[in-house]
Amino acid sequence: xxxxxxxxxxxxxxxxxxxxxxxxxxxxxxxxxxxxxxxxxxxxxxxxxxxxxxxxxxxxxxxxxxxxxxxxxxxxxxxxxxxxxxxxxxxxxxxxxxxxxxxxxxxxxxxxxxxxxxxxxxxxxxxxxxxxxxxxxxxxxxxxxxxxxxxxxxxxxxxxxxxxxxxxxxxxxxxxxxxxxxxxxxxxxxxxxxxxxxxxxxxxxxxxxxxxxxxxxxxxxxxxxxxxxxxxxxxxxxxxxxxxxxxxxxxxxxxxxxxxxxxxxxxxxxxxxxxxxxxxxxxxxxxxxxxxxxxxxxxxxxxxxxxxxxxxxxxxxxxxxx
Amino acid sequence: xxxxxxxxxxxxxxxxxxxxxxxxxxxxxxxxxxxxxxxxxxxxxxxxxxxxxxxxxxxxxxxxxxxxxxxxxxxxxxxxxxxxxxxxxxxxxxxxxxxxxxxxxxxxxxxxxxxxxxxxxxxxxxxxxxxxxxxxxxxxxxxxxxxxxxxxxxxxxxxxxxxxxxxxxxxxxxxxxxxxxxxxxxxxxxxxxxxxxxxxxxxxxxxxx
Numbered sequence: 177x178x179x180x181x182x183x184x185x186x187x188x189x190x191x192x193x194x195x196x197x198x199x200x201x202x203x204x205x206x207x208x209x210x211x212x213x214x215x216x217x218x219x220x221x222x223x224x225x226x227x228x229x230x231x232x233x234x235x236x237x238x239x240x241x242x243x244x245x246x247x248x249x250x251x252x253x254x255x256x257x258x259x260x261x262x263x264x265x266x267x268x269x270x271x272x273x274x275x276x277x278x279x280x281x282x283x284x285x286x287x288x289x290x291x292x293x294x295x296x297x298x299x300x301x302x303x304x305x306x307x308x309x310x311x312x313x314x315x316x317x318x319x320x321x322x323x324x325x326x327x328x329x330x331x332x333x334x335x336x337x338x339x340x341x342x343x344x345x346x347x348x349x350x351x352x353x354x355x356x357x358x359x360x361x362x363x364x365x366x367x368x369x370x371x372x373x374x375x376x377x378x379x380x381x382x383x384x385x386x387x388x389x390x391x392x393x394x395x396x397x398x399x400x401x402x403x404x405x406x407x408x409x410x411x412x413x414x415x416x417x418x419x420x421x422x423x424x425x426x427x428x429x430x431x432x433x434x435x436x437x438x439x440x441x442x443x444x445x446x447x448x449x450x451x452x453x454x455x456x457x458x459x460x461x462x463x464x465x466x467x468x469x470x471x472x473x474x475x476x477x478x479x480x481x482x483x484x485x486x487x488x489x490x491x492x493x494x495x496x497x498x
Numbered sequence: 499x500x501x502x503x504x505x506x507x508x509x510x511x512x513x514x515x516x517x518x519x520x521x522x523x524x525x526x527x528x529x530x531x532x533x534x535x536x537x538x539x540x541x542x543x544x545x546x547x548x549x550x551x552x553x554x555x556x557x558x559x560x561x562x563x564x565x566x567x568x569x570x571x572x573x574x575x576x577x578x579x580x581x582x583x584x585x586x587x588x589x590x591x592x593x594x595x596x597x598x599x600x601x602x603x604x605x606x607x608x609x610x611x612x613x614x615x616x617x618x619x620x621x622x623x624x625x626x627x628x629x630x631x632x633x634x635x636x637x638x639x640x641x642x643x644x645x646x647x648x649x650x651x652x653x654x655x656x657x658x659x660x661x662x663x664x665x666x667x668x669x670x671x672x673x674x675x676x677x678x679x680x681x682x683x684x685x686x687x688x689x690x691x692x693x694x695x696x697x698x699x700x701x702x703x704x705x706x707x
Contacts, residue, residue, distance in 0.1 A: 239528065250625070252618045253565075253636045257607035259592050260528055283607060285636055305604070312602050 195267065195302030201248050201295060203228040212302070215267040215280060232265070240264045240284070240300075247288040247298040256284040258305045265302065281306040329404040331381055332388035340403035340411055344466045347399065347415040348458065355460040359422035361412040362473040363391075363429075363453040366485045368408040370442040371449070383438060383449060384408065390436055394429050411473075419457035419490055426453045426488045450486035452477060457490075506697045511537055514623045514662065521619035525612065529591050534667040535616070542690075545648055546655040548678050552578060552644025561601065562647040563613025566635040567621050570628065571688040573681030575620055577613045577664070578647050583673050584609055587666060601641070610639045620662070620677050627696050648678060658686045 189196055190210035198207035204227050208220040223231055228244060235241055239261055243254035256264070258281045268277035285301040327339035335343070344360070351358040365371070365387060372380035384404075391402045391410060405411040414422055430451065438449040454477025458464050472491040480489035514537040522535035543551075552560055561584035563577045579587065581600070588605045591612065601609060614637040621632055640647060648659075660679040665672060681689060 239524075242524070246618070250622065251631045251633065252622070253614075253634055254618070255607075255611050255614045255637050257604070257611040259604050259608045260611055287636065305607075308603055312604050315602065 194304070195265075196299065197302070198289070198297050198299045199228055199244060199248075200297055203244065203248070205231060206297070207299075212267070215269070216265070217268075235264055238264060240286075243286040244298050244300070247286050248296050251288045251290075251296075253288060254286040256282075256286065258283050258309060267302070269304075269306065278306075280304050281309045329388075332385045332404055334388045334392055335401055335403035337403060337405055340401070340405060340413070341466075343401050343403075344413055344470075347413055348466045348469070351415055351458065351460065356416045357418040357457055357459050358469070359414040359417040359419060359425075359455060359457045360469050360473045361414070361422065361426060361453055361455050362405065362409065362470070362477040363412070363426075363451045364406075364409040364477065366445055366450045366452055366481075367440065367443045371440055374442045386436060386438065387433070387449070387451075390432055391429065394425070394432050411470075417457075418459075419455065422455050422457060423488060423490060426455060429453070430486075430488070445484065445486045452480040452485045453488045454478065454480055455488065455490045507540070509697060510627075510693070511540060513626055514540070514620065517619040517623040517626070518616065518664070520622075521615045524615050525591070529593075531668060536665050536667075537662050538665055539663045541661045542658055543661050544655065545657045545659055545680065548659050548661050548676075549645040549648045551661070552648065552676065558582070559641055560644045560647050561606075561609060562640050562642075563610055563617065563637045564640065564647075565614070565617045565621070565637050567624075567632040568634075569624075569630050569632040570692065571681055571685035573679060573685050575617045576647055576678045576680060577616055577675060578644070578678065579673070579675040581641065583675065586671070587612065587673060590668065590671075606639045606641075610637050613637050613639070616664070617677070620679075628692050649680065657681070657683065658690075660689065 189207065192209060192211060195212040195215070196207060196209040197205065197212055200206050205224050208218070208224060213219050228241065229236055232240075239256060243256065246252045246254065261282075261284070263279050263282045264284070265282060267280040267282065269280050270277050281304070283303045283305045285299075285303075287299045287301065289297040289299055291297065327336060327342075328334070329336040347358055350356075365383070368380070368383075371383060375383075388402065388404065388410065391412065395402060395412070397415075399415045401413045403411050403413075414425060417425070430453070433451055434448065436449065439447065440449045441447065443450065454473045454475065456469050456472035456476055458469050476489045476491035480487050483489065518535045518537055522533050525535075526533045559581040560578050561581050562579075565575050567573065567575055585601060588601060588608050592605065592608055617637060618634070621634055625631055657680070659681070662677040662679075664675040664677055666675065667673075679689075
Protein backbone atom coordinates (compact mmCIF):
# COMPACT_ATOMS: atom_id res chain seq x y z
CA UNK A 177 0.00 0.00 0.00
CA UNK A 178 1.90 2.99 -1.33
CA UNK A 179 0.10 5.60 0.73
CA UNK A 180 0.91 3.91 4.05
CA UNK A 181 4.65 4.16 3.50
CA UNK A 182 4.31 7.94 3.13
CA UNK A 183 5.87 9.31 6.34
CA UNK A 184 3.16 11.84 7.13
CA UNK A 185 0.32 9.27 6.94
CA UNK A 186 2.29 6.88 9.08
CA UNK A 187 2.82 9.61 11.65
CA UNK A 188 -0.88 10.43 11.67
CA UNK A 189 -1.86 6.81 12.25
CA UNK A 190 0.66 6.51 15.04
CA UNK A 191 -0.39 9.77 16.63
CA UNK A 192 -4.07 8.81 16.84
CA UNK A 193 -5.56 8.35 20.30
CA UNK A 194 -7.40 5.21 19.17
CA UNK A 195 -6.26 1.76 18.12
CA UNK A 196 -5.89 1.06 14.41
CA UNK A 197 -5.10 -2.40 13.06
CA UNK A 198 -5.39 -3.51 9.44
CA UNK A 199 -5.47 -7.02 7.97
CA UNK A 200 -5.02 -7.89 4.30
CA UNK A 201 -7.28 -10.27 2.44
CA UNK A 202 -5.30 -13.25 3.78
CA UNK A 203 -5.99 -11.96 7.29
CA UNK A 204 -2.34 -11.06 7.78
CA UNK A 205 -1.66 -8.08 10.02
CA UNK A 206 -0.25 -5.16 8.05
CA UNK A 207 -0.84 -2.20 10.37
CA UNK A 208 -0.61 -2.08 14.17
CA UNK A 209 -0.43 1.50 15.35
CA UNK A 210 1.41 3.04 18.28
CA UNK A 211 -1.68 3.21 20.50
CA UNK A 212 -2.14 -0.55 20.16
CA UNK A 213 1.55 -1.21 20.73
CA UNK A 214 1.49 0.86 23.89
CA UNK A 215 -1.61 -0.81 25.34
CA UNK A 216 -0.81 -4.38 24.31
CA UNK A 217 2.89 -4.50 24.96
CA UNK A 218 3.34 -5.92 21.44
CA UNK A 219 5.48 -3.97 18.97
CA UNK A 220 4.40 -3.71 15.34
CA UNK A 221 7.61 -5.17 13.95
CA UNK A 222 7.19 -8.17 16.27
CA UNK A 223 3.77 -9.16 14.97
CA UNK A 224 3.10 -7.69 11.54
CA UNK A 225 2.91 -10.40 8.92
CA UNK A 226 1.31 -12.94 11.27
CA UNK A 227 -2.28 -14.01 10.66
CA UNK A 228 -5.28 -13.18 12.81
CA UNK A 229 -5.52 -16.85 13.85
CA UNK A 230 -1.89 -16.92 14.92
CA UNK A 231 -2.10 -13.72 16.89
CA UNK A 232 -5.55 -14.09 18.45
CA UNK A 233 -6.21 -17.82 18.70
CA UNK A 234 -8.78 -17.24 21.45
CA UNK A 235 -10.87 -15.10 19.08
CA UNK A 236 -11.28 -17.78 16.45
CA UNK A 237 -14.96 -18.08 15.50
CA UNK A 238 -15.85 -15.07 17.65
CA UNK A 239 -17.94 -12.11 16.66
CA UNK A 240 -14.76 -10.19 15.81
CA UNK A 241 -13.57 -12.99 13.55
CA UNK A 242 -16.93 -13.19 11.79
CA UNK A 243 -17.02 -9.44 11.31
CA UNK A 244 -13.53 -9.49 9.79
CA UNK A 245 -14.53 -12.28 7.41
CA UNK A 246 -17.72 -10.49 6.45
CA UNK A 247 -15.78 -7.32 5.70
CA UNK A 248 -13.17 -9.09 3.59
CA UNK A 249 -15.57 -11.34 1.71
CA UNK A 250 -18.68 -9.22 1.33
CA UNK A 251 -17.53 -5.70 2.10
CA UNK A 252 -19.80 -5.24 5.12
CA UNK A 253 -18.80 -2.91 7.96
CA UNK A 254 -19.58 -3.86 11.53
CA UNK A 255 -19.86 -2.21 14.90
CA UNK A 256 -19.01 -4.19 18.02
CA UNK A 257 -20.38 -2.56 21.15
CA UNK A 258 -18.69 -2.81 24.53
CA UNK A 259 -21.64 -4.34 26.31
CA UNK A 260 -22.30 -7.17 23.85
CA UNK A 261 -18.63 -8.03 23.33
CA UNK A 262 -16.54 -8.24 26.46
CA UNK A 263 -13.28 -6.53 25.46
CA UNK A 264 -12.04 -9.03 22.85
CA UNK A 265 -8.45 -7.74 22.68
CA UNK A 266 -5.86 -7.84 25.47
CA UNK A 267 -5.42 -4.10 25.87
CA UNK A 268 -4.56 -2.51 29.17
CA UNK A 269 -4.48 0.96 30.61
CA UNK A 270 -1.07 1.24 32.10
CA UNK A 271 -0.86 3.37 35.19
CA UNK A 272 2.63 4.46 36.03
CA UNK A 273 1.78 4.40 39.73
CA UNK A 274 0.44 0.91 40.12
CA UNK A 275 1.75 -2.47 39.18
CA UNK A 276 -1.63 -3.77 38.14
CA UNK A 277 -3.10 -2.76 34.82
CA UNK A 278 -6.81 -2.71 34.10
CA UNK A 279 -8.41 -4.09 30.98
CA UNK A 280 -9.58 -1.40 28.57
CA UNK A 281 -13.30 -1.52 27.73
CA UNK A 282 -13.44 -1.61 23.93
CA UNK A 283 -15.82 -0.36 21.27
CA UNK A 284 -14.80 -1.58 17.81
CA UNK A 285 -15.50 -0.44 14.25
CA UNK A 286 -14.73 -2.99 11.52
CA UNK A 287 -14.37 -1.26 8.14
CA UNK A 288 -13.71 -2.88 4.75
CA UNK A 289 -11.13 -1.14 2.57
CA UNK A 290 -10.10 -1.59 -1.02
CA UNK A 291 -6.83 -0.51 -2.56
CA UNK A 292 -6.57 1.09 -6.00
CA UNK A 293 -5.50 -2.24 -7.39
CA UNK A 294 -8.66 -3.84 -6.02
CA UNK A 295 -7.09 -5.65 -3.09
CA UNK A 296 -9.25 -5.96 -0.01
CA UNK A 297 -8.26 -4.98 3.47
CA UNK A 298 -10.11 -4.64 6.72
CA UNK A 299 -9.44 -2.00 9.35
CA UNK A 300 -10.35 -2.36 13.01
CA UNK A 301 -10.69 0.86 14.94
CA UNK A 302 -10.61 0.37 18.71
CA UNK A 303 -11.96 3.06 21.05
CA UNK A 304 -11.44 3.14 24.79
CA UNK A 305 -14.88 3.44 26.41
CA UNK A 306 -13.79 2.60 29.96
CA UNK A 307 -14.81 6.05 31.27
CA UNK A 308 -18.31 5.73 29.80
CA UNK A 309 -18.69 2.29 31.36
CA UNK A 310 -17.67 3.62 34.76
CA UNK A 311 -20.05 6.54 34.47
CA UNK A 312 -22.94 4.28 33.59
CA UNK A 313 -22.14 1.81 36.35
CA UNK A 314 -22.26 4.70 38.80
CA UNK A 315 -25.55 5.90 37.29
CA UNK A 316 -27.07 2.47 37.64
CA UNK A 317 -25.98 2.17 41.23
CA UNK A 318 -27.53 5.54 41.96
CA UNK A 319 -30.78 4.61 40.24
CA UNK A 320 -30.77 1.39 42.22
CA UNK A 321 -30.25 3.22 45.49
CA UNK A 322 -32.96 5.70 44.67
CA UNK A 323 -35.41 2.93 43.98
CA UNK A 324 -34.38 1.31 47.23
CA UNK A 325 -34.73 4.47 49.28
CA UNK A 326 -38.11 5.28 47.79
CA UNK A 327 -39.30 2.04 49.36
CA UNK A 328 -37.63 2.61 52.69
CA UNK A 329 -38.78 4.49 55.73
CA UNK A 330 -36.21 7.22 56.26
CA UNK A 331 -36.23 7.13 60.07
CA UNK A 332 -36.21 3.43 60.86
CA UNK A 333 -34.73 1.97 57.68
CA UNK A 334 -37.45 -0.66 57.40
CA UNK A 335 -39.92 -0.84 54.53
CA UNK A 336 -42.27 2.09 54.06
CA UNK A 337 -45.99 1.98 53.35
CA UNK A 338 -45.46 1.93 49.62
CA UNK A 339 -43.29 -1.15 49.86
CA UNK A 340 -45.78 -2.70 52.26
CA UNK A 341 -48.63 -2.28 49.79
CA UNK A 342 -46.56 -3.76 47.00
CA UNK A 343 -45.51 -6.71 49.10
CA UNK A 344 -48.98 -7.40 50.42
CA UNK A 345 -50.40 -7.52 46.89
CA UNK A 346 -47.62 -9.84 45.87
CA UNK A 347 -47.87 -12.23 48.77
CA UNK A 348 -51.66 -12.16 48.85
CA UNK A 349 -51.79 -13.27 45.24
CA UNK A 350 -49.16 -15.91 45.72
CA UNK A 351 -50.75 -17.40 48.82
CA UNK A 352 -54.09 -17.60 47.06
CA UNK A 353 -52.53 -19.35 44.09
CA UNK A 354 -50.64 -21.76 46.29
CA UNK A 355 -53.57 -22.34 48.67
CA UNK A 356 -51.60 -21.08 51.61
CA UNK A 357 -52.77 -18.87 54.51
CA UNK A 358 -51.50 -15.32 54.90
CA UNK A 359 -51.45 -13.46 58.23
CA UNK A 360 -51.27 -9.73 58.71
CA UNK A 361 -50.40 -8.01 61.99
CA UNK A 362 -51.10 -4.35 62.68
CA UNK A 363 -49.40 -3.11 65.79
CA UNK A 364 -48.67 0.10 67.53
CA UNK A 365 -46.84 1.43 70.55
CA UNK A 366 -49.12 1.95 73.54
CA UNK A 367 -49.49 5.58 74.71
CA UNK A 368 -46.83 6.71 72.26
CA UNK A 369 -48.06 10.29 72.23
CA UNK A 370 -47.46 10.52 75.97
CA UNK A 371 -43.99 9.04 75.43
CA UNK A 372 -43.19 11.84 72.98
CA UNK A 373 -44.58 14.49 75.31
CA UNK A 374 -42.60 13.15 78.25
CA UNK A 375 -39.26 12.53 76.55
CA UNK A 376 -39.31 14.77 73.50
CA UNK A 377 -39.45 14.09 69.80
CA UNK A 378 -35.88 12.89 69.37
CA UNK A 379 -36.23 10.29 72.08
CA UNK A 380 -39.54 9.28 70.50
CA UNK A 381 -37.77 8.73 67.17
CA UNK A 382 -35.15 6.65 68.90
CA UNK A 383 -37.85 4.52 70.50
CA UNK A 384 -39.51 3.97 67.12
CA UNK A 385 -36.22 2.85 65.63
CA UNK A 386 -35.54 0.46 68.45
CA UNK A 387 -38.99 -1.07 68.21
CA UNK A 388 -38.63 -1.36 64.42
CA UNK A 389 -35.27 -3.08 64.76
CA UNK A 390 -36.66 -5.41 67.34
CA UNK A 391 -39.57 -6.44 65.16
CA UNK A 392 -37.24 -6.98 62.24
CA UNK A 393 -35.10 -9.25 64.40
CA UNK A 394 -38.13 -11.26 65.34
CA UNK A 395 -38.93 -12.23 61.74
CA UNK A 396 -37.87 -15.69 60.72
CA UNK A 397 -38.60 -16.23 57.03
CA UNK A 398 -37.14 -14.23 54.15
CA UNK A 399 -40.69 -13.69 52.88
CA UNK A 400 -41.78 -12.00 56.12
CA UNK A 401 -41.87 -8.23 56.11
CA UNK A 402 -42.19 -5.47 58.69
CA UNK A 403 -43.12 -2.00 57.50
CA UNK A 404 -43.77 1.35 59.10
CA UNK A 405 -47.43 1.83 58.31
CA UNK A 406 -48.02 5.14 60.07
CA UNK A 407 -46.49 7.45 62.66
CA UNK A 408 -46.35 4.90 65.45
CA UNK A 409 -48.03 2.03 63.65
CA UNK A 410 -46.27 -0.98 62.15
CA UNK A 411 -47.49 -3.79 59.94
CA UNK A 412 -46.08 -7.29 59.67
CA UNK A 413 -46.81 -9.58 56.73
CA UNK A 414 -46.44 -13.29 57.46
CA UNK A 415 -47.02 -15.34 54.33
CA UNK A 416 -47.72 -19.06 54.67
CA UNK A 417 -48.74 -18.56 58.28
CA UNK A 418 -52.08 -19.52 59.78
CA UNK A 419 -53.75 -17.64 62.62
CA UNK A 420 -52.49 -20.00 65.31
CA UNK A 421 -48.87 -19.53 64.27
CA UNK A 422 -49.44 -15.82 63.83
CA UNK A 423 -50.63 -15.63 67.42
CA UNK A 424 -47.57 -17.57 68.59
CA UNK A 425 -45.38 -15.14 66.71
CA UNK A 426 -47.17 -12.17 68.27
CA UNK A 427 -46.68 -13.62 71.74
CA UNK A 428 -42.99 -14.05 71.09
CA UNK A 429 -42.77 -10.48 69.87
CA UNK A 430 -44.42 -9.24 73.06
CA UNK A 431 -41.77 -11.08 75.07
CA UNK A 432 -38.95 -9.63 72.97
CA UNK A 433 -40.42 -6.15 73.42
CA UNK A 434 -40.57 -6.64 77.16
CA UNK A 435 -36.91 -7.67 77.09
CA UNK A 436 -36.06 -4.30 75.55
CA UNK A 437 -37.28 -2.83 78.86
CA UNK A 438 -37.69 0.68 77.47
CA UNK A 439 -38.93 2.83 80.34
CA UNK A 440 -42.37 4.42 79.80
CA UNK A 441 -43.47 6.06 83.09
CA UNK A 442 -46.51 7.78 81.55
CA UNK A 443 -48.04 4.55 80.26
CA UNK A 444 -51.22 3.47 82.04
CA UNK A 445 -50.69 -0.19 81.35
CA UNK A 446 -47.00 -0.78 82.17
CA UNK A 447 -43.78 0.87 83.31
CA UNK A 448 -42.22 -0.10 79.98
CA UNK A 449 -43.01 0.32 76.30
CA UNK A 450 -45.62 -2.21 75.21
CA UNK A 451 -47.37 -3.04 71.96
CA UNK A 452 -50.98 -3.65 71.03
CA UNK A 453 -51.32 -6.17 68.23
CA UNK A 454 -54.20 -6.98 65.90
CA UNK A 455 -54.05 -10.09 63.73
CA UNK A 456 -56.08 -11.03 60.68
CA UNK A 457 -55.58 -14.17 58.62
CA UNK A 458 -56.61 -14.84 55.05
CA UNK A 459 -57.34 -18.49 54.73
CA UNK A 460 -56.69 -20.10 51.43
CA UNK A 461 -60.28 -21.10 50.89
CA UNK A 462 -62.01 -17.81 51.65
CA UNK A 463 -62.68 -14.86 49.41
CA UNK A 464 -61.03 -11.53 50.17
CA UNK A 465 -58.55 -8.99 49.06
CA UNK A 466 -55.62 -7.12 50.57
CA UNK A 467 -57.68 -4.07 51.48
CA UNK A 468 -60.22 -6.00 53.52
CA UNK A 469 -57.42 -7.92 55.21
CA UNK A 470 -55.87 -4.63 56.32
CA UNK A 471 -59.25 -3.47 57.57
CA UNK A 472 -59.75 -6.63 59.60
CA UNK A 473 -56.28 -6.42 61.15
CA UNK A 474 -56.97 -2.78 61.98
CA UNK A 475 -60.26 -3.70 63.64
CA UNK A 476 -58.47 -6.35 65.67
CA UNK A 477 -55.88 -3.76 66.74
CA UNK A 478 -58.67 -1.40 67.74
CA UNK A 479 -60.26 -4.12 69.84
CA UNK A 480 -56.91 -4.85 71.50
CA UNK A 481 -56.71 -1.22 72.54
CA UNK A 482 -60.33 -1.14 73.69
CA UNK A 483 -59.73 -4.18 75.83
CA UNK A 484 -56.85 -2.55 77.67
CA UNK A 485 -53.76 -2.46 75.43
CA UNK A 486 -50.53 -4.47 75.72
CA UNK A 487 -52.31 -7.45 74.27
CA UNK A 488 -53.05 -9.43 71.15
CA UNK A 489 -56.39 -9.63 69.44
CA UNK A 490 -57.35 -11.90 66.59
CA UNK A 491 -59.93 -10.91 64.05
CA UNK A 492 -62.44 -13.56 63.38
CA UNK A 493 -65.15 -13.94 60.80
CA UNK A 494 -67.24 -15.99 63.13
CA UNK A 495 -68.95 -13.72 65.67
CA UNK A 496 -68.35 -14.62 69.26
CA UNK A 497 -65.07 -16.41 68.68
CA UNK A 498 -61.86 -14.78 69.89
CA UNK B 499 -46.47 1.80 -8.65
CA UNK B 500 -47.64 -1.54 -9.91
CA UNK B 501 -48.40 -4.26 -7.46
CA UNK B 502 -46.48 -7.46 -7.13
CA UNK B 503 -48.36 -10.71 -7.42
CA UNK B 504 -48.50 -12.92 -4.39
CA UNK B 505 -45.93 -15.30 -5.86
CA UNK B 506 -43.61 -12.40 -6.57
CA UNK B 507 -44.02 -11.01 -3.08
CA UNK B 508 -43.35 -14.44 -1.65
CA UNK B 509 -40.20 -14.81 -3.71
CA UNK B 510 -38.83 -11.54 -2.43
CA UNK B 511 -39.92 -12.17 1.13
CA UNK B 512 -38.24 -15.54 1.11
CA UNK B 513 -34.89 -14.00 0.24
CA UNK B 514 -35.24 -11.44 3.00
CA UNK B 515 -36.32 -14.10 5.46
CA UNK B 516 -33.32 -16.30 4.70
CA UNK B 517 -30.98 -13.36 5.20
CA UNK B 518 -32.62 -12.16 8.36
CA UNK B 519 -32.56 -15.72 9.66
CA UNK B 520 -28.77 -15.49 9.54
CA UNK B 521 -28.93 -12.26 11.52
CA UNK B 522 -31.13 -13.98 14.10
CA UNK B 523 -28.63 -16.84 14.39
CA UNK B 524 -25.79 -14.36 14.96
CA UNK B 525 -27.78 -12.60 17.66
CA UNK B 526 -28.74 -15.88 19.30
CA UNK B 527 -25.06 -16.77 19.57
CA UNK B 528 -24.34 -13.48 21.23
CA UNK B 529 -26.79 -13.94 24.05
CA UNK B 530 -27.04 -17.72 24.24
CA UNK B 531 -30.78 -17.62 23.84
CA UNK B 532 -33.01 -18.42 20.92
CA UNK B 533 -33.87 -15.30 18.99
CA UNK B 534 -36.12 -15.65 15.97
CA UNK B 535 -36.59 -12.97 13.37
CA UNK B 536 -38.77 -12.84 10.32
CA UNK B 537 -39.96 -10.46 7.64
CA UNK B 538 -43.72 -11.08 7.56
CA UNK B 539 -44.54 -8.40 5.02
CA UNK B 540 -43.14 -5.74 2.70
CA UNK B 541 -44.59 -2.85 0.70
CA UNK B 542 -43.58 -0.24 -1.81
CA UNK B 543 -44.97 3.03 -0.48
CA UNK B 544 -44.11 6.72 -0.33
CA UNK B 545 -41.89 8.32 2.28
CA UNK B 546 -44.84 10.19 3.69
CA UNK B 547 -46.86 6.99 4.06
CA UNK B 548 -43.89 5.38 5.84
CA UNK B 549 -43.65 8.32 8.25
CA UNK B 550 -47.36 8.06 8.91
CA UNK B 551 -47.17 4.36 9.71
CA UNK B 552 -44.37 4.98 12.16
CA UNK B 553 -46.07 7.89 13.86
CA UNK B 554 -49.41 6.13 13.91
CA UNK B 555 -48.01 3.78 16.47
CA UNK B 556 -48.45 6.69 18.86
CA UNK B 557 -46.60 9.96 18.64
CA UNK B 558 -43.85 8.29 20.58
CA UNK B 559 -40.15 8.45 20.10
CA UNK B 560 -38.50 6.10 17.67
CA UNK B 561 -35.00 4.66 17.88
CA UNK B 562 -33.37 4.13 14.52
CA UNK B 563 -30.14 2.72 13.15
CA UNK B 564 -29.10 3.92 9.70
CA UNK B 565 -26.57 2.62 7.19
CA UNK B 566 -25.86 4.05 3.76
CA UNK B 567 -25.47 1.70 0.80
CA UNK B 568 -24.23 2.34 -2.75
CA UNK B 569 -24.29 0.25 -5.91
CA UNK B 570 -26.53 0.20 -8.98
CA UNK B 571 -28.94 1.88 -6.62
CA UNK B 572 -28.01 3.81 -3.53
CA UNK B 573 -29.65 5.21 -0.46
CA UNK B 574 -30.08 4.57 3.23
CA UNK B 575 -31.36 1.54 5.06
CA UNK B 576 -33.06 2.47 8.30
CA UNK B 577 -34.08 0.07 11.04
CA UNK B 578 -36.70 1.50 13.38
CA UNK B 579 -38.41 0.63 16.62
CA UNK B 580 -40.75 2.59 18.85
CA UNK B 581 -38.55 3.63 21.76
CA UNK B 582 -39.97 1.20 24.31
CA UNK B 583 -39.45 -1.72 21.93
CA UNK B 584 -35.81 -0.80 21.51
CA UNK B 585 -35.48 -0.49 25.28
CA UNK B 586 -36.90 -3.98 25.57
CA UNK B 587 -34.67 -5.51 22.93
CA UNK B 588 -31.52 -3.96 24.30
CA UNK B 589 -32.34 -4.79 27.91
CA UNK B 590 -33.07 -8.38 26.94
CA UNK B 591 -29.81 -8.67 25.04
CA UNK B 592 -27.83 -7.11 27.84
CA UNK B 593 -29.79 -8.87 30.56
CA UNK B 594 -30.05 -5.63 32.50
CA UNK B 595 -32.95 -4.79 34.73
CA UNK B 596 -32.69 -1.17 35.78
CA UNK B 597 -35.81 0.62 34.55
CA UNK B 598 -34.18 3.82 33.32
CA UNK B 599 -36.57 5.53 30.95
CA UNK B 600 -34.22 6.09 28.05
CA UNK B 601 -31.34 4.20 26.53
CA UNK B 602 -28.01 5.13 28.03
CA UNK B 603 -25.07 5.88 25.76
CA UNK B 604 -23.69 2.36 25.98
CA UNK B 605 -27.13 0.84 25.49
CA UNK B 606 -27.45 2.91 22.34
CA UNK B 607 -24.18 1.32 21.24
CA UNK B 608 -25.69 -2.11 21.79
CA UNK B 609 -28.70 -1.10 19.70
CA UNK B 610 -26.29 0.17 17.07
CA UNK B 611 -24.69 -3.25 16.91
CA UNK B 612 -28.02 -5.07 16.73
CA UNK B 613 -29.08 -2.66 13.98
CA UNK B 614 -25.85 -3.27 12.10
CA UNK B 615 -26.34 -7.04 12.14
CA UNK B 616 -29.92 -6.71 10.87
CA UNK B 617 -29.22 -4.07 8.24
CA UNK B 618 -26.21 -5.95 6.92
CA UNK B 619 -28.46 -8.95 6.46
CA UNK B 620 -31.11 -6.92 4.62
CA UNK B 621 -28.51 -5.38 2.32
CA UNK B 622 -27.06 -8.82 1.82
CA UNK B 623 -30.51 -9.90 0.57
CA UNK B 624 -30.25 -7.17 -2.07
CA UNK B 625 -26.78 -8.42 -2.87
CA UNK B 626 -28.24 -11.87 -3.49
CA UNK B 627 -31.09 -10.55 -5.63
CA UNK B 628 -28.93 -8.29 -7.74
CA UNK B 629 -25.76 -10.36 -7.66
CA UNK B 630 -23.60 -7.41 -6.70
CA UNK B 631 -21.83 -6.06 -3.65
CA UNK B 632 -22.92 -2.79 -2.14
CA UNK B 633 -20.61 -0.32 -0.43
CA UNK B 634 -22.03 0.10 3.03
CA UNK B 635 -21.33 2.65 5.74
CA UNK B 636 -21.03 2.14 9.48
CA UNK B 637 -24.30 2.21 11.43
CA UNK B 638 -25.52 5.30 13.28
CA UNK B 639 -28.11 5.44 16.04
CA UNK B 640 -30.68 8.22 16.26
CA UNK B 641 -33.58 8.86 18.62
CA UNK B 642 -36.45 11.06 17.49
CA UNK B 643 -39.85 11.00 15.83
CA UNK B 644 -40.86 8.58 13.10
CA UNK B 645 -40.91 11.40 10.57
CA UNK B 646 -37.40 12.45 11.51
CA UNK B 647 -36.13 8.89 11.12
CA UNK B 648 -37.58 8.67 7.64
CA UNK B 649 -36.49 12.18 6.73
CA UNK B 650 -39.71 13.53 5.33
CA UNK B 651 -39.00 16.94 3.93
CA UNK B 652 -41.74 18.36 1.73
CA UNK B 653 -39.86 17.74 -1.52
CA UNK B 654 -39.24 14.12 -0.70
CA UNK B 655 -42.63 13.13 0.61
CA UNK B 656 -43.66 11.34 -2.56
CA UNK B 657 -40.36 9.49 -2.98
CA UNK B 658 -40.81 5.75 -3.07
CA UNK B 659 -39.46 3.52 -0.33
CA UNK B 660 -39.30 -0.19 0.24
CA UNK B 661 -40.89 -0.85 3.62
CA UNK B 662 -40.28 -4.10 5.49
CA UNK B 663 -42.07 -5.26 8.60
CA UNK B 664 -39.69 -7.07 10.94
CA UNK B 665 -40.63 -9.29 13.80
CA UNK B 666 -38.43 -10.34 16.72
CA UNK B 667 -39.43 -13.25 18.86
CA UNK B 668 -37.61 -14.17 22.04
CA UNK B 669 -38.39 -14.98 25.61
CA UNK B 670 -41.97 -15.61 24.54
CA UNK B 671 -42.32 -11.97 23.47
CA UNK B 672 -42.94 -10.75 19.95
CA UNK B 673 -41.53 -7.34 19.13
CA UNK B 674 -42.20 -5.39 15.94
CA UNK B 675 -39.84 -3.17 14.04
CA UNK B 676 -39.44 -1.83 10.51
CA UNK B 677 -36.71 -1.53 7.93
CA UNK B 678 -37.13 1.21 5.36
CA UNK B 679 -34.96 1.60 2.28
CA UNK B 680 -34.78 5.29 1.40
CA UNK B 681 -33.61 6.19 -2.09
CA UNK B 682 -33.74 9.02 -4.59
CA UNK B 683 -35.84 8.69 -7.75
CA UNK B 684 -33.23 7.28 -10.14
CA UNK B 685 -32.14 4.72 -7.56
CA UNK B 686 -35.69 3.71 -6.85
CA UNK B 687 -36.33 3.24 -10.54
CA UNK B 688 -33.23 1.04 -10.78
CA UNK B 689 -34.42 -0.95 -7.79
CA UNK B 690 -37.84 -1.59 -9.33
CA UNK B 691 -36.29 -2.47 -12.67
CA UNK B 692 -33.88 -4.83 -11.01
CA UNK B 693 -36.64 -6.50 -9.03
CA UNK B 694 -38.79 -6.86 -12.12
CA UNK B 695 -35.87 -8.51 -13.93
CA UNK B 696 -35.33 -10.85 -11.02
CA UNK B 697 -39.02 -11.62 -10.74
CA UNK B 698 -39.30 -12.06 -14.47
CA UNK B 699 -37.69 -15.37 -13.74
CA UNK B 700 -40.58 -16.19 -11.41
CA UNK B 701 -43.94 -17.19 -12.96
CA UNK B 702 -46.73 -14.65 -12.39
CA UNK B 703 -49.42 -17.22 -11.73
CA UNK B 704 -49.55 -20.92 -10.99
CA UNK B 705 -46.60 -23.28 -11.42
CA UNK B 706 -44.27 -24.55 -8.73
CA UNK B 707 -41.38 -22.57 -7.36
